[in-house]
Amino acid sequence: xxxxxxxxxxxxxxxxxxxxxxxxxxxxxxxxxxxxxxxxxxxxxxxxxxxxxxxxxxxxxxxxxxxxxxx
Numbered sequence: 652x653x654x655x656x657x658x659x660x661x662x663x664x665x666x667x668x669x670x671x672x673x674x675x676x677x678x679x680x681x682x683x684x685x686x687x688x689x690x691x692x693x694x695x696x697x698x699x700x701x702x703x704x705x706x707x708x709x710x711x712x713x714x715x716x717x718x719x720x721x722x
Contacts, residue, residue: 652711652718653677654691660684663693 653664661683668675683702686692690701693713702713709720 654683654711657682661691 653666655662655664662680663683664677664680666675666677681693681695683691683693686699686701688701690703691711691713692699692701700714702711704710705712705717711718711720
């Protein structure tokens with residue numbers, strides 16, 4: 652998953668690595684912004700999902716999932 656600045660907002664893009672070819676493919680970019688609470692809000696259709704960055708390890712947490720920060 653890549654979080655990229657897009658003007659005042661952000662784009663969150665899934666990155667998938669093909670095990671056979673080793674190529675990385677970017678898919679499904681979705682808009683996001685920082686909400687009033689300071690959390691990253693991903694806008695998926697009519698709803699939005701809040702994510703937070705774990706200050707200890709940099710992982711992204713939200714929606715019942717943990718996304719490990721790439722090294």
